Structures are given as C-alpha cells and as structure tokens.
Amino acid sequence: MPDSIAGSRARPLQIQRRPDRVVATLSRPDVRNxxxxxxxxxxxxLCEELEGEPKTLILIGSDGVFASGADIAELRQRRAADARRGINTRAFQRVRSLPMPVIAAIDGYALGGGAELAYAADIRIGTPGLQIGNPETGLGIIAAAGATWRLPEIVGEARAAEMLLTGRILDAATAVAWGLVSSLYEPGDLLAAAHTIADRIARNDPLATRYTKTALGAPRAAHPEIELELQAKLFESPEKERRMAAFLESRKR
Incomplete structure (x- = not known):
C-alpha cells in the first residue's frame, strides 16, 4: 500500500515498500507524468530514505507513460539562477548514487527529463511502445540533467551525439539494439519483470551488490584499485564465508 511519503493519489510519486525493495510510481497522469x-x-x-536504509528501487510511470519530460509550464518560467541550481540534475545524481540498484521500467514516453531520469538507473527495461529521447534543443534548451555525460556512456558517443543534436526519439527496437534498454515486455508484464530482476538481486549478498554498484560507477582512473579494496573488505566478510561454505556443501550432495 502507498505510505506516508506518497500520501494521497494527488501526490506525484506513489511509494510502495517491501522489505528488500521500493516501487516508486511517477503519477501525474493529467500531464503524462x-x-x-x-x-x-x-x-x-525518497533518496534520503534509501541512503539511510538501502533497498533496490523500481521506478515506473502510471497510465502507460514513464515521464513525458520536465513540466514545460514550470520550465518556461525558470531563469539562469534556476539553471545553475540544477533542480533536476541534483535529484537524478542522487538517484544514480543510491547504494543499491535502481531499475527503470519504461512504458510509453520517456522524453527530456523523463529520459534523463531513466538514464540515471542502473537497469532499464521497457515495452514495445517505449519512446525515449531528448528533444530539448527544439525547445531552445539543452539536456542538462545528465544526458550529455550519461548517454555517451550507455550508447556510445556517436549515437548519443545523434540523439542529442537532432532530438531523435528512439523506438523500442532501436533502444534495445543500441543498448539503452536491456529487454522488452508487454505493458501488463512490465512491473512483474522489474520485480523478477529485483528478486534476482535480492538473492545475492547485499553488500557485494552495493560494492559492485560502487565499482561500476567509479571513474576509469580508479580501476583496478577500487575493486581490489572492495574485494579485500568482502574477503573478510562473514557472509562470504557462509555463502561459499554453503556452495561447497551443495556440491557434495
């Protein structure tokens, strides 16, 4: 059930909690989220909560749309000082930096800021109706909430440049081919598919999962030392001993 952060259906983010995960549903259906x-x-x-109590986060949109972008009515009123505050940027950075994995389950439009929120996730899945991209230059602005540095890391510099400079919106098949999303599901199966991924994550050691995410997000110059230090900590972990002992025992059967 939705909880106190989500509040009533009028709230724009509906939250459901499980012991090992949180589902956050973007819910402004009158403006396509x-x-x-x-x-x-x-x-x-929500990020403040998950920073203190790490859990896997599933992001999904309501009514067949992930997020159609930033609210243009608000965006039109913003000026230089607002841009420098990085209103969306700071929130998406925080999503990206959460200790446990973030899964974006994308149906329909994921445009502009909606796409940039999806880029901040660790894992992206979608539906055949997915449409994702950054049309900001057509509105006289740039994609400034992560697309210019995250998108090249995901799809490569040439494809990112094409998307950002032309405003091209990718369909689902192209998004999969380009590696922007990993797999497609029918809309009615999308959330269940995200939960299946979260179930796989939950079967693993949470600390090892967190450290893997840390290593994945580290700058290239930090490798391989960061992996070695993280692995050193895990080699002393009681959970490593327990899991490896259980594995060896299972092989005797």
Whole structure:
C-alpha cells in the first residue's frame, strides 16, 4: 500500500515498500507524468530514505507513460539562477548514487527529463511502445540533467551525439539494439519483470551488490584499485564465508 511519503493519489510519486525493495510510481497522469518541482522534492525525500536504509528501487510511470519530460509550464518560467541550481540534475545524481540498484521500467514516453531520469538507473527495461529521447534543443534548451555525460556512456558517443543534436526519439527496437534498454515486455508484464530482476538481486549478498554498484560507477582512473579494496573488505566478510561454505556443501550432495 502507498505510505506516508506518497500520501494521497494527488501526490506525484506513489511509494510502495517491501522489505528488500521500493516501487516508486511517477503519477501525474493529467500531464503524462511530467516532472515538476513537487515530484523532484518527493524524489529527494525518497533518496534520503534509501541512503539511510538501502533497498533496490523500481521506478515506473502510471497510465502507460514513464515521464513525458520536465513540466514545460514550470520550465518556461525558470531563469539562469534556476539553471545553475540544477533542480533536476541534483535529484537524478542522487538517484544514480543510491547504494543499491535502481531499475527503470519504461512504458510509453520517456522524453527530456523523463529520459534523463531513466538514464540515471542502473537497469532499464521497457515495452514495445517505449519512446525515449531528448528533444530539448527544439525547445531552445539543452539536456542538462545528465544526458550529455550519461548517454555517451550507455550508447556510445556517436549515437548519443545523434540523439542529442537532432532530438531523435528512439523506438523500442532501436533502444534495445543500441543498448539503452536491456529487454522488452508487454505493458501488463512490465512491473512483474522489474520485480523478477529485483528478486534476482535480492538473492545475492547485499553488500557485494552495493560494492559492485560502487565499482561500476567509479571513474576509469580508479580501476583496478577500487575493486581490489572492495574485494579485500568482502574477503573478510562473514557472509562470504557462509555463502561459499554453503556452495561447497551443495556440491557434495
């Protein structure tokens, strides 16, 4: 059931909790889940919680749309000082930096800020109706909430440049071919598929999962030393001893 962070159906982020995961549903269906300041504030609240109590996060949109972009009515009123505050950027950085994996389950539009929120996830899955991209230059702005540095890491510099400079919106098949999403499911199966991924994550050692995410997000110059230090900590972990002993015991049967 939705809890106190989500509040009533009028709240833009509906939260459901399980012991090992949280599902956050973007819910502004009257504007195709456009990301406004209230939704950003709710994301910050959720991130604060998950920073203190790490769990896998599933992000999904309501009513067949992930997020159609930033709220243009709000965006139109913003000026230089607002840009420098990085309103969406800071929230998406926080999502990206969460200790445990983030899964974006994308149906329909994931455009502009909606796409950038999806890029901040560790794992992206979608539906055949997915449409994802950054049309910001057509509105006289740039994709400044992560696309210019995250998208090249995901799809490569040449494809990212094409998307960002032309405003090209990818369909589902192209998004899979380019590695922007890993797999497709029918809309009615999308959330269940995200939970299946979360189930696989939950079967693994949480600390090893967290350290793997840390290593994945580290700058190239930090490798391989960061892996060696993280592995050194895990080699002293009681959970490593327990899991390896159980594995060896199972092979005797």
């Amino acid at each position: 456009a990301i406004d300041q209230d939704m950003i504030d709710r994301l910050h609240e």
